[in-house]
Amino acid sequence: MVLKIFFPQCCNRAESGLLVGRWISGHDSAVVLAVIHYPFIPGQVKQYIQQMQAQSGVELTVLGSWSLPKEGQESMESFLRDLSTIFPQQRWLQVSRQMGKMGFICEVVNRNQTALAPPILLTKKQNEEEEEKVIFVHYEQRKVMLSQLHPTESGDPDPNTEPSSELKQVFQTVARSQPLFFLDRYDDGPLKSTHWQSEGREASIIVELLKQASVPLCMLISWLLALWTWISVSSVSCRIFSLYPLRFLSSKLSTCVQISYRTEHMRTLSSPKPAAGHKQFMRKGNILVSFLVDVGLGILLMSWLYRDDHIATLANMLMPAADHVAKELEELLQWLMGAPAGLKMNRALDQVLGRFFLYHIHLWISYIHLMSPFIEGILWYGGLSVCLGLTFALSLLSDMVALLTFHIYCFYVYGARLYCLKIYGLSSLWRLFRGKKWNVLRQRVDSCSYDVDQLFIGTLLFTILLFLLPTTALYYLVFTLLRLVVVLFQGILHLSVDFINSFPLFAMGLRIFRPYRLAEGVKFQVLCDEPGTALHLLMEINPLKCSTVVQTYRTPTYSCYPRDSWAALVKKLFVGELIYPWRHKSTKAD
Amino acid sequence: MEDEAFTDISGKPISLDCQSHSSFCREFIISSPKVSMGKVMVYTCSVWLLAYAVFFFTQNTAVLSGAILVTLVGMMLHIHFVKVDHESLLVIGSLGIQVSSSYASGREITTFIEMSKIKDIVINEAIYMHQIIYYLCVLLKDPSEPDAVSSVVPLFQSSKPRLNCLVKVYKSCQEILSKCQ
């Protein structure tokens, strides 16, 4: 077997001393965490290690000795060997480095065998055998300590179970032995050690202050939230029956959905408990950053809206626009009632349908005109909600579009229902033609013998339906196209809201500015291969791909995905079933 | 070791470079030929000639500048995302296998597979475009059942060497793998 020693880069030039670290069982590898320098008192070292072990939960041990002879210093062969008897271990590493040479030399002393045979002889022999069989893997302690190796375990990570993969164990060991690194170089303790040390303490004071300040802020937010939920719940509970339509409406309005969604976010953020685990922490960070960005964008938009009285301009533009759309629709209907594109329609049905729709437009326009004096006010007060975030503005826009194009929706529904009925009738009569029928119980087409009367009536109906189909189909086609335009627009709005809500900005920032924090894996580089020394590898952290970052850390939303695939959508359109822009998962049940 | 001349599956010459860092650590680098000047010239000229033809009929100079931009951006994208300069396979006994491919622009993509996940390295046959080729791949273990193969990582995906080259790499990989078991 090949012995792997993970060696921190910061200890490369450390003075001679003891190697403190951990053996990883089952993988035949050792992780060196720190070097404790001479002189020391063995008892104190043991005590210190025990203390650290209790604090970090890592099985720390003394792995062996490290020697970097300075000029004019004697080599301490015998002394080093004696050390192994002080710290009884299964295996004792003697790592040494000579000045002017890049490579380390490593000797492994096996305790079991030394107990049986004269020690010196055996080590020599082992030397010759195993000299090649050691790999030094140099790692940067700070990066490895801070990075999170992906894929992370699903569910809460149990600190007691060891992950199977060797690299994960290494990463976990380094991350958990953080207490070991608090021992400062300039501390005046009994022990001196070399390991990674944080450079600045001053910045951390600000962090501490922020942490202190965040607690009352969280309390405040959660109190406000409680108040808000109490109001909404009580209002729903006491007047649930009278206000049923309101509740139904609120589930359809995207602004209301956005409000409930944000409430949920704030509740997550304001929980006073610190985040448990990496996933939870990242989630909180993402929510906070995206919330801040959202609000910032919203305030920018608001400042633009209210500065030059843009609101009034908008409101004044809205009425003519609605009028214009209505007029265009009327023209379209007039065209359809004639001979559209040179098609000859069933005149009677054509006229009936056309008049019906014209009347509908007339009704709609009169309602809009009734509303016109209030529109500016509504816009002005509605616009205030933009300070809650850009997403609110977009949701509001989507709702307004939905309300202002209500007539198109109505036309579409009428057309689709009519068309659907015809298609349904035609398909069942076609089955009658072929002497078949739909068996409801078995969900299949059975053969069946019909009477002459049934066949006669069926044929008659079939003919009528078939000849009236083009007229209905044309109306259906035109209104479906109109509806699709609206749906497309609303879909884009929803998609952008969803994007702002769920995009993991925090994780993305970490990936860009601190690439080592989110590690996909590692990569190795062969450092030097001088003959006679062990193989030296440099372990670097391979940052996560940006696409993977987005995939892993997307905040789960009320996922507004298109409900159907494209083929299913086309099929639905053809059969005449109603289509909706986006359906929220929560409302799927009803 | 590099005396034998290797080609890839479409007959272009490639070179195999085996570096033995130690008895259980070997690196194989397969380098493809560089971008040929003639090819670049042909593409550039054809785009420019086309643009000039359009310009001749429309008298719109934006077409010309557009063509220059297209060739420049196209070349950059090609160098950065398509053209692989060399691919390397680093086998470290008992630690794992590292696969990396570096593009002509210097971009490098590296993946490291731990030894505990690796089941074996084999040569397999596959249908690729309109050919049937041999390729080298790493079989990964299924963590739940150690005997099953959960997925396959193909090696040397862009240089696609021929069988004789694969066999050479395969044999020396197997040597290391069997030594470190």
Place this chain on the structure above:
Amino acid sequence: MGQRRKVAAGNNPSSQRNSGVSAEAARVHSRKHNICMVSDFFYPNMGGVESHIYQLSQCLIEKGHKVVIVTHAYGRRKGVRYLTNGLKVYYLPLQVMYNQSTATTCFHSLPLMRCVFVRERITVVHAHSSFSAMAHDALFHAKTMGLNTVFTDHSLFGFADLSSVLTNKLLTVSLCDTNHIVCVSYTSKENTVLRAALDPEIVSVIPNAVDPTDFTPDPSQRQDDRITIVVISRLVYRKGIDLLGGIIPELCLKHPYLHFLIGGEGPKRIVLEEVREKYQLHDRVRLLGALEHKDVRGVLVQGHIFLNTSLTEAFCMAIVEGASCGLQVVSTRVGGIPEVLPEDLITLCEPTVRSLCAGLEAVIALQRSGNVPSPASIHARVRNLYTWRNVAERTEKVYDRVVGEQVLPLDRRLRRLRAHCGPVAGSIFAFVAVLDFLFLLLLQWLVPDGVMDLAVNATGPQQQWRQEKSNKNDCFVEDASRSF
């Protein structure tokens, strides 16, 4: 059958090896061929053609030839697979159009086919089934590449309707310069010769076979208080399922002890279900659905009478299987069926409901009176009628003959096409042949033959890839050693 054989081969490699050695001794005076079987129909699809190809390939491998099979991809099964004895199967990713047959444009399959032919050093291309577009494509390309070709026709065809006229024209084109044609029965040969306007000299008859060890009788499985009629076929129009739908109520009304056991799946299943519901026969007519080949024997031995209602059939394997299991066989007198079994083992009827009912009633009466030969005696007679070894030997002779023949060069091929297939179709296909040739030249320029890696030979019981460049086998051996 495939699975069974696989198990058997896995259990006793020693016997395989022995037979391999003996085959080697025999090979000294006969030539060794590299054969490529091409058809759209192969496992995991089930049917007569599929098992024919598989069994024939296994027997040819046993005789020391090298065999590879080329078919189209089935679902996720694409690429290269190995079956028992290193039988290599290429599942090429070609688009399936209708009824598991690939779409053909005459050209798009050439690159992959050429790759297979070159890397496996194929000498004989053997295409199966006239329904398979891929088989015709392969014949066409093989002739362009100058390889010898053999074609096996597994089915009969009419002459009257439009689709048959078209198919027959295509068959004429495809077969006019094929070296040799194999038919499964004399009726089939007659049919093919007429349809494709062939010289009868180059058409041989080699029947299908069954593995008699797979179909042994077991009278203890029968229930004595009733008479069970077994039908095993795909439930499609060609198999006469509408006839079956007419027979069932008539006989069930007359004979209350009669039961039907129907295995198979297909679009006509609904006919049988309706009959069953209409006449309340749920307890007497059992529909088993799709059967795996290994389960067929278990169904067959439960019955007394085997019924086959096919409307057209070149060579009916099902009735041989039924007879091999010791059942009384009743069948329609169509196609090559009268040739298959000796007259006293089969009752032949016209393909009408009345005639079939009369025939069945006669057999039922015999069965009731106990005046029938015992299953074991029927099995003993059928056992040696059709064996795969025999089929392989005869096919081998065809290969030996074909290899000696000359493949027509392009100019003579064009002349043959125009002389043989009429001025219009002949000219069109001559043009297509020229295009195919040019396409081949283009491919040879793009990827020369020398650049393609020759495939490692894995065929044969003695596993030749161990002696050649041993790459894959190495890793298997290592796998084994590691797991110990």
